[in-house]
Amino acid sequence: MTPRRAEHVAIGLMVSGAFLALAILFFIIAVIMIKGLPHITARFLLDNPMDMGRAGGIFSTIVSTVYLLVVSLVIAIPLGVGTAIYLTEYTEEGKITKIVRFGTECLAGVPSIILGLFGFILFVIKLGFGWSVLSGGISLAIMILPVIIRTSEEAIKSVPQAFRDVNEVLGGSKWQGVTRLVLPNAAPGILTGVILSVGRGIGETAVVIFTLGTSLRTPFSIFDSGRSMAVHFYILAREGISMDNAYATAAVLVFSILIINIFSYYLMHKFVEARR
Amino acid sequence: MSAADIKRKEKLIQRIFLVVAFSSLFSLFLIALFIFVEGLPMIWKVGLKDFLLSTRWSPTKGHFGIFAMIVSSFWVTIGALLFGGPLGLMCSIFLVEFSSARMRAVIKPALELLAGIPSVVYGFLGVVYLVPLVRDYLGGPGLSLLTSCIILGIMILPTVISISVDSLVAVPDSYREAAFSLGATRWQTTHMVTLHAAKSGIITALVLGMGRAVGETMAVIMIAGNALKIPLSPLDPIRTLTSNIALEMGYASGLHRQALFATGIVLFFFVMALNMIATLFARRKVLK
Amino acid sequence: MNATGRKRIGLWSLLVVLTVLFGCGRKDESTPKKKGGYASIIIAGSTSVQPFAEKLAEIYMVKNPNTVVNVQGGGSTAGIRAAQTGIANIGTSSRNLHPEEKGLFEIPIAFDGIAVIVNPKNSLRNLSTETLRAIYAGKILSWETLTGVKHRITTITREEGSGTRGAFEELVMEKLEIDPGCIVQDSNGAVRELVATDPYAIGYISLGLVNKQVRAVALDGVAPSVKAVKEKRYRFFRPFLFLTRKKPAGLPLHFICFVLSDEGQRILAKEGLIPASIIHGESDLCRQQTSKEKKN
Numbered sequence: 001m002t003p004r005r006a007e008h009v010a011i012g013l014m015v016s017g018a019f020l021a022l023a024i025l026f027f028i029i030a031v032i033m034i035k036g037l038p039h040i041t042a043r044f045l046l047d048n049p050m051d052m053g054r055a056g057g058i059f060s061t062i063v064s065t066v067y068l069l070v071v072s073l074v075i076a077i078p079l080g081v082g083t084a085i086y087l088t089e090y091t092e093e094g095k096i097t098k099i100v101r102f103g104t105e106c107l108a109g110v111p112s113i114i115l116g117l118f119g120f121i122l123f124v125i126k127l128g129f130g131w132s133v134l135s136g137g138i139s140l141a142i143m144i145l146p147v148i149i150r151t152s153e154e155a156i157k158s159v160p161q162a163f164r165d166v167n168e169v170l171g172g173s174k175w176q177g178v179t180r181l182v183l184p185n186a187a188p189g190i191l192t193g194v195i196l197s198v199g200r201g202i203g204e205t206a207v208v209i210f211t212l213g214t215s216l217r218t219p220f221s222i223f224d225s226g227r228s229m230a231v232h233f234y235i236l237a238r239e240g241i242s243m244d245n246a247y248a249t250a251a252v253l254v255f256s257i258l259i260i261n262i263f264s265y266y267l268m269h270k271f272v273e274a275r276r
Numbered sequence: 277m278s279a280a281d282i283k284r285k286e287k288l289i290q291r292i293f294l295v296v297a298f299s300s301l302f303s304l305f306l307i308a309l310f311i312f313v314e315g316l317p318m319i320w321k322v323g324l325k326d327f328l329l330s331t332r333w334s335p336t337k338g339h340f341g342i343f344a345m346i347v348s349s350f351w352v353t354i355g356a357l358l359f360g361g362p363l364g365l366m367c368s369i370f371l372v373e374f375s376s377a378r379m380r381a382v383i384k385p386a387l388e389l390l391a392g393i394p395s396v397v398y399g400f401l402g403v404v405y406l407v408p409l410v411r412d413y414l415g416g417p418g419l420s421l422l423t424s425c426i427i428l429g430i431m432i433l434p435t436v437i438s439i440s441v442d443s444l445v446a447v448p449d450s451y452r453e454a455a456f457s458l459g460a461t462r463w464q465t466t467h468m469v470t471l472h473a474a475k476s477g478i479i480t481a482l483v484l485g486m487g488r489a490v491g492e493t494m495a496v497i498m499i500a501g502n503a504l505k506i507p508l509s510p511l512d513p514i515r516t517l518t519s520n521i522a523l524e525m526g527y528a529s530g531l532h533r534q535a536l537f538a539t540g541i542v543l544f545f546f547v548m549a550l551n552m553i554a555t556l557f558a559r560r561k562v563l564k
Numbered sequence: 565m566n567a568t569g570r571k572r573i574g575l576w577s578l579l580v581v582l583t584v585l586f587g588c589g590r591k592d593e594s595t596p597k598k599k600g601g602y603a604s605i606i607i608a609g610s611t612s613v614q615p616f617a618e619k620l621a622e623i624y625m626v627k628n629p630n631t632v633v634n635v636q637g638g639g640s641t642a643g644i645r646a647a648q649t650g651i652a653n654i655g656t657s658s659r660n661l662h663p664e665e666k667g668l669f670e671i672p673i674a675f676d677g678i679a680v681i682v683n684p685k686n687s688l689r690n691l692s693t694e695t696l697r698a699i700y701a702g703k704i705l706s707w708e709t710l711t712g713v714k715h716r717i718t719t720i721t722r723e724e725g726s727g728t729r730g731a732f733e734e735l736v737m738e739k740l741e742i743d744p745g746c747i748v749q750d751s752n753g754a755v756r757e758l759v760a761t762d763p764y765a766i767g768y769i770s771l772g773l774v775n776k777q778v779r780a781v782a783l784d785g786v787a788p789s790v791k792a793v794k795e796k797r798y799r800f801f802r803p804f805l806f807l808t809r810k811k812p813a814g815l816p817l818h819f820i821c822f823v824l825s826d827e828g829q830r831i832l833a834k835e836g837l838i839p840a841s842i843i844h845g846e847s848d849l850c851r852q853q854t855s856k857e858k859k860n
Contacts, residue, residue, distance in 0.1 A: 003461050010463035014374055017366025018383065021437075024430055025390050028401060050622065052615050082296030090290045096297075102555065103301030109484070109551040110307060110544075111491025113518045117525070117540050118307045121314055130606070130651055131636060142303045149300060173282050175289050203394025206493040206522060215606075215634040216618065225606070225634050234396040234494065239615075239753025240760075240777075250397055257392040265385045334741065335724055344744075408761060417718040417747055417762065497750065502723070504744035513747050523723045523750050526611075526639035532725065 029254060036251025039244045045252070049216050053232060054242045058249055060218040064133070064226030067219055068212055069201050071137025072144060073194065079141075080148030081183075081190060087149075088156045089178055108146035115143055116210035124211060131213025131225040139211045140204065144197035151196065155189020155271070156182060188271040195264040199257050205230045229253050311544060315537030327538060333504050335524070335532035342539055344506045348514035349490055349546065351507060352424050352500070356489035359429025361482050364436030368481075371437075372444040373466050384441065391434035399495030402427040407499060416511030419501030424514065427499055428492055432485035439484060443477020444470060476557045483554040490546050493518040517543045603815050604632035609643015609656030610727050611751050612676065612770050613804050616835055617656060623831060624822050633819060640727035644668065647807040653816045655807040658727030659734075671806040671849065673823050674837040677771030678731060678800045679780040679788040681756065683763045687711045690782045697736055699766065702743030707764060720755050720767035721746040728752065731802035732768055771801075772836030793838050801838065812849070821850035 047057030083104070087097055119139030129135045159182050167177035183190075205228075213225035214235065227235075229249055236246035319327050322340050330341025367387060371380050402423060411418030447470050455465040471478070501513020502523060515523075521536050521543075528536050607617050614637045621633035638646065640657040644665050647655025661670065680696060682688050688711050698704045699719060707713040721742050722729035733742065749755045755767040760777035771788050774780045780788050783800060792798035812820055822828050829839040 003464060007461045007463045010466070011374055014366050014370035017363050018370040018375075021363060021367050021387055021390070021433055022383065025386060028393055028397065031401060031405075032397065052618050079296055079299040082293055083299060086290075086293035086297035090293050096294075100297050100301060103298075103304050105555060106548060106551050107300045107304045109487050109491070109547050110304070111493065111518060111547055113491070113493040113521050114307065114311060114540050114544060114547075117521060117537060118310050120525070121310050121537075122306070125649075125651070131608075142307075145300050145303065174286055199392045203392065203397070205394065205396050206518075209522075210525065213634075213636050215636055217632055217634050224604075225636060230394050230396055233394070233400075237396070237400045238498065238757075239751050240757040241753065246400075250394075250400070253394060254397065257394075258389070261385065261389050261392050331744075333724075333744070336730075337741070403757075411762065416716075417765070419747055419758075502748035502750075503746055504748070513745075515748065523748065524725055526637065526642045526725075528725055529641050529645045532641075 029258070032247065032250045032254045036247035036249070036254075039248035040251060044245075044248060048218065049232070052241055053216070053236050053245055058229065058232060058245075058252065060216055061227050061229045061232040061249070062252075063218050064212065065202060065228045065230075067133050067226065068136050068140060068208065068228055069198055071133055071222065072140035072201060073198070075138060075141035076145050076148055076197070077194060080145050080193075081152045083145075083149045084152035084156055084190075085178060085182075087153055089174065089182065104146045104149050107142070108150075112143060112204060112206040115139055116207045119207060119211035130223060131211065131215070132223045133212065133219050133226060134222045136208055136212030136226075136228075137222075139207050140201050143204065143207055144201055147197040147200060148190075148193050151193025152186070152190045155186040155193070158189065159185045188267050188274075192264045192268045192271065195260055195267070199260040199264070202228075202256060202260070203230050203253060204228075205234050209234070308544065311537055311540045315534055315539075315541045318531055318534035318538045319541070321531070322535075327535075328542070331504075331506060333520075335528070335535055338531075340531075340535045340538075342517070342520070342542065344504055345515050345517050345520050345539070346542065347506050348421070348500075349516040349518070349543075351421055352428060352496070352514065352516055353486050353490045355421060355425025355510070356428035356432055357482060357486055359426055360432040360436055360485055360489070361429075363429065364433050364481070364485065365440060365478065367433070367437050368440040368444055369466060369471075371441055373462060373470065384437075387437050388434055390430070391438075395431065395492060395495040396498075398427055398431055399498035402495065402499040410511070414511055416509075417501060417513055419499055419513050420511045421500070421507045421514045422510040424496055424500045424516075425510070427495055428489045431492060431495065432488045435488050436481045436485040439481035440474070440478045443474040443481065446477065447473045480554045480557045483550050483557065487547055487550040487554070490516075490550070491518060491543070493522050497522055517546070603630065604634060605653040605816050605819060606634045606636065606646075606651070607654045607656060607806075608636035608638050608646040608652035609807075610640040610658040610804070611637045612640075612658040612726075612728055613643075613656040616674070616772075616804070616832060616837065619835065620823055620828060620831060621819075624819055627822075628818075631815060631819075639725055640730070641725045644807060647809055650809055653808065654812075654820070657805040657807060659730035659802055661805070661807075668807045668809065669811050671808075671812075671820055671824070672803045672840045673806050673820075674804045674829070674832045674840050675793065675801050676804055676837050677788050677790070677793045677798060678728060678735070678768055678802065679771045679774050680766065680768045680783060681759050681774060681778040681780050682766050683759055683761075684777070684779050685763045686779065687713075688766075688781055690785060692784055693736060696783065697738070697740055700737060700742050700746065701740045702745055713764075715764045718758075718762050718765040719743065719746040720758055720765055721748055722755065722768075723748050723750050726750075727802065728768065728770065731800075735800050735802075770836075774836075790833075790836060790838055803840075804837070817849075824850055 044057040046059050048060045049058060050056035091097060119135055123129045123135035123138055124131055163181045164177055167181055208228050209231050214227045214231060215225035216227055219226040233246055233249040236242055327340055329343050331344045332339040332341045371384055406423050407418035410423050451469050451473055452465050455469045496516050497519040500519060502515040502519055503513040504515055507514045517539050520539050525536055614635060618635045621635050625631060625633055640659055643655035643657050646652035647668050699717060705716060707715050707717055749758060752769040752773050755769050756778055759765045759767045786792055786798045788798050793801050806820055833839055
């Protein structure tokens with residue numbers, strides 16, 4: 001094969017690979033949207049499920065999902081951003097940072113089913129929280145912690161060193177520098193990470209099913225059980241309860257994930273732009 | 277506030293952050309602790325050999341062999357890599373070497389979107405569209421090793437792509453320019469120079485992709501068939517370590533539940549080993 | 565406010581959050597908890613019972629607006645454990661308790677037939693118990709001797725620990741074990757969906773869940789139906805049990821009595837179950853409750 005031919009073949013291969021991957025993505029989104037969107041009405045979004053989800057809407061599952069995400073973010077953001085601040089501002093690269101980074105990487109690699117098992121045994125059973133928003137929230141927080149740490153670290157690192165130097169020259173303490181200069185400037189980047197982890201949490205099932213439970217009631221207290229949208233979709237589709245409602249739930253899920261991703265991408269873009 | 281006060285305060289803040297920084301490590305430790313405490317007594321009781329190397333799993337009758345699942349998890353991971361690896365690499369090479377910046381700005385986030393699609397959606401669409409295809413054209417029950425490999429191959433794409441794109445981008449342009457000036461075509465430059473330079477990053481990407489494949493649960497439950505035999509052909513149904521846990525967790529009590537946690541221990545080792553390998557390769561890249 | 569003051573407030577709020585998060589683990593679940601005027605109970609266990617329990621809970625909550633009934637899945641064994649440990653007020657099981665699980669208060673709320681199902685395209689109409697056993701033991705692998713179609717049988721079973729599987733093993737398999745090559749699905753619905761799409765599949769599910777997508781096969785010449793179970797001609801059925809740690813009282817008892825009342829039993833019958841009283845006779849658990857209600 002001449003180099004020119006090889007070049008053509010290679011380019012053809014690469015292009016078709018990328019095309020195939022994109023085609024799969026479009027196929028998934030198209031199927032879910034085409035089959036799901038027609039069943040989404042205001043009532044579907046605002047009514048509670050009835051008859052095991054065969055009739056009615058998905059309101060209680062939306063509430064459960066949002067509640068769960070809020071609880072997990074309340075736990076994961078301080079820990080994640082705190083870790084990132086420590087790694088970038090309060091220590092030199094060395095043994096400790098290496099250990100922390102390794103731990104974070106490993107935590108990111110822990111399969112969600114293991115997290116589910118862990119949350120089930122510790123929070124649901126040992127601590128007696130039962131299947132609840134709290135059990136689910138903490139377990140999910142552990143899952144998204146690595147994402148938040150990583151993105152926050154990137155965001156904080158990208159804040160120009162000059163800001164810190166100026167702070168020091170003006171006699172500000174490190175803490176003042178962090179709270180008044182570094183964090184506000186890194187905020188959009190950190191937010192991107194938070195939004196991305198919301199995207200991960202929203203579609204999670206293995207962790208949630210064992211810790212939040214599957215109750216269709218709208219949770220009020222933090223000790224109430226609930227059913228997230230993803231789990232609701234799983235049950236509807238798996239048990240063949242209602243394919244229409246299953247697709248509609250999936251469409252709401254995929255649509256929110258689309259919005260979340262586009263929004264975070266937009267934020268990231270602005271953030272990078274501002275840094276230039 | 278005196279300077280000493282400020283210093284003391286700074287010290288305190290630093291300590292607080294140090295504690296916070298160990299939260300992920302602490303979580304990891306807790307997870308490992310609880311999985312081990314719940315699972316190890318059972319391995320002790322049944323015996324490591326009978327647990328790992330027996331294929332007979334019927335916990336309500338006192339048989340706890342997970343060998344078939346270890347084999348299945350192994351094959352499904354390799355299979356996912358066979359589908360997702362080349363495809364992911366093709367996408368990454370296309371993105372970095374053969375597309376304009378504007379194309380990249382659109383295609384890369386689109387491919388990252390694949391990571392956001394819930395795994396239950398992958399599993400469901402697999403059951404609805406892929407399983408009948410496999411059943412009608414290739415035979416077998418459709419719920420099979422092959423189906424799982426294809427779906428998992430798609431699911432690991434975002435992991436493979438994002439890390440290998442990063443490592444390709446990290447290859448200095450001077451390498452490419454040097455190759456071009458020697459008269460190499462784009463493809464020659466790519467496979468002789470760029471891919472070589474980005475090798476450790478690409479291996480990291482593939483290994484982490486394997487980690488995702490071996491840990492995936494809900495999609496696999498839906499498409500793998502969950503039979504307890506060692507698969508003899510790609511069309512046989514399989515049960516992975518993860519789906520074994522999720523399938524039976526709700527029902528398990530006593531020794532059975534411990535056995536599921538013990539399955540978790542094995543899975544934990546699998547994933548940690550893959551993570552170690554990935555970190556090792558990632559470190560090599562830094563050293564270069 | 566100076567920085568120290570702000571920090572102090574921050575620390576206090578952290579403390580408060582931690583106390584809220586970790587300080588109020590629930591201790592005793594056997595008594596229903598009240599919050600904001602709402603009393604709630606948790607039901608957990610068998611995925612076969614779950615849809616019916618959800619339906620009953622829905623109607624119960626409409627009639628008793630100040631109550632919340634949470635229904636969880638998990639599986640029969642989990643239901644038994646949940647009742648033992650008190651994670652749930654009421655555990656549910658779709659199989660009889662094993663000897664080592666006894667000691668709980670058992671209330672049969674209904675009986676459920678188990679139907680063997682095939683794809684509607686399948687010409688199979690009748691099976692003997694022996695043949696069925698041979699299929700699930702992996703001794704008959706092809707439809708050839710059964711329907712003449714030369715194709716492998718896709719045998720679908722439920723996962724280990726499932727009440728439906730437990731009952732199937734007890735009623736059909738006797739001493740034999742289900743072949744490890746069988747496909748395993750984790751719910752009645754999943755088995756039904758698979759049989760509905762695979763023309764060569766065979767599975768077993770709750771009689772109440774048989775629909776047009778699949779066809780129920782007669783066993784030993786008796787077609788499964790509520791009537792056949794009631795007349796004790798169809799012998800493949802199992803109880804749906806409510807389980808409590810102690811003799812139920814308060815709200816759980818009130819809910820149980822609603823389930824056992826004529827109205828509750830009518831709802832279950834409409835869903836294709838067989839009322840508990842037909843086989844077990846009238847339960848005296850609720851007699852006091854009903855007489856008390858009458859007085860009021």
